[in-house]
Amino acid sequence: MKSHISFVRELVKQGGPKPEHYDELNNKFSSIAKTIRNSSHPEHMISSIREALNDALTIETIQGYGFNKPFGYSGDFYMIDKIYQKHISPDDNLRNWDIYFHSQKAPIAVRNRKQYFLDLLDKIRSHNQSDTLQILNIACGPCRDVYEYLDTTKDKNIHFHCVDYDQNAIKYASNICEKYLDQITFYHKNALRFRSNIKFDVAWSAGLLDYFTDKQFKFMLKKLYSLVTQEGEVVVGNFHPDNPSRDYMEIVGDWYLNYRTEFDLIKLAKSAGFCLNNIRVGVEEEYVNLFLHIKCGKSFI
Ligand SMILES: C[S@@+](CC[C@H](N)C(=O)[O-])C[C@H]1O[C@@H](n2cnc3c(N)ncnc32)[C@H](O)[C@@H]1O
Incomplete structure (x- = not known):
């Protein structure tokens, strides 16, 4: 030592x-x-x-x-x-x-997850070129991803609903997205208490569920599922326990997460009531940030 x-x-x-x-x-x-x-x-x-x-x-x-x-x-x-x-x-x-x-690897995985979200949006847009897409972004943080999507695609037919419980985050994100505020609604709310009458095409959340207990995780999953359209999709991120930066993050950064494997994510989704055919786990290139997808309507297979 x-x-x-x-x-x-x-x-x-x-x-x-x-x-x-x-x-x-x-x-x-x-x-x-x-x-x-x-x-x-x-x-x-x-x-x-x-x-x-x-x-x-x-x-x-x-x-x-x-x-x-x-x-x-x-x-x-x-x-x-x-x-x-x-x-x-x-x-x-x-x-x-x-x-x-x-x-x-952990910050690289965070940068990759921004790209994962951008790719997901591109894919959804390519399957639906006419409707105004309604995107729910839970625990939106700085909204760098939202800004980059709007700034690169110039897609006018999309609206982001961004939820964060930190008013400082919303202020910061509003500054970043200044040019596109007509396409964003911010909600200063705890994700666990968020409600809406809108049905979303995608409910996305990264960097949040890895702080939640299993009970909160399942609660959130069911809540997000209730908020998406019949053809919509819920996608939530969670770090994998093999995160090679874990020791550095814990010792130096005092930064602890609830790590989950693919198996853990599928098990949680199943115990939240979802059927295996509607569940898929994606991953970014570093294999550090996993993404649990729950597809409504059509199944993945
Ligand atoms: C790690 S950042 C992730 C930001 C963004 N999703 C991303 O990947 O770039 C976490 C954000 O979640 C917010 N947050 C944490 N717990 C929350 C909760 N219970 N409800 C809403 N927002 C929450 C924090 O304020 C912070 O802005």
């Missing part, structure tokens, strides 16, 4: 990890995580490693922003947008930590 902490201290002194250090640093985090999981008093070990990070754990770095949680919770809209925008600190002493952060 001492040698791991000295290694981190040395990297901090040198201005952060360079690509040639990544494997060793990742291995150290894995080894620390293993030790911590087997310890009855891990607090001291975790705080030693965080102390060693020093300035690299202030909000000037993305990992430090994640750890400090300025809005009070992990994975806020600003953090997610820093990931989408591949933000790098202007401070020469800290920038290598951000470059290291962006090389991790």
Whole structure:
């Protein structure tokens, strides 16, 4: 443990990890995580490693922003947008930590899930070129995905209904999507309490259900299903337990998720009352972020 902490201290002194250090640093985090999981008093070990990070754990770095949680919770809209925008600190002493952060599989998977949503929208649009599509985006965060869809496609025949319980997220997303506010309705609401008389073509949610218990997960799935049209689709993301960045996220970022496998997702969907023919699990390229699809009307097979 001492040698791991000295290694981190040395990297901090040198201005952060360079690509040639990544494997060793990742291995150290894995080894620390293993030790911590087997310890009855891990607090001291975790705080030693965080102390060693020093300035690299202030909000000037993305990992430090994640750890400090300025809005009070992990994975806020600003953090997610820093990931989408591949933000790098202007401070020469800290920038290598951000470059290291962006090389991790978890942020890559987050960027991939934005593309997954954009591809899903393109697919739905290609099957239905005439109707105005109504898209429900639960826990919308920064709405970088919504902005990119509207800005690249110039699709005027689509309306996004974006729900988030953080008013700061809605304000931030409204600024990003300023040019397209006539095609977006924001709802400042807890997803668990969201109701609507509108029937949506897609109900999408990423970066939310991995914070939910199984009970909340099933409740949300049934709620979203009740909100889509007869031909509509529910698509919800969840990180896989094999997330290679898990140890880094937990030790450095104090960022914990409820990880679920394909099997877990299918089991949950079945126990929420859905039939296997209507369930499919998709995945982005890194195999870190899974997507549970529930199709209404027609089945997947
Ligand atoms: C990790 S971000 C995901 C943002 C977006 N879906 C994306 O993938 O880019 C999570 C967002 O969920 C919101 N959130 C968390 N719990 C929520 C809840 N119970 N109801 C509504 N929004 C919630 C947070 O405010 C935050 O903006």
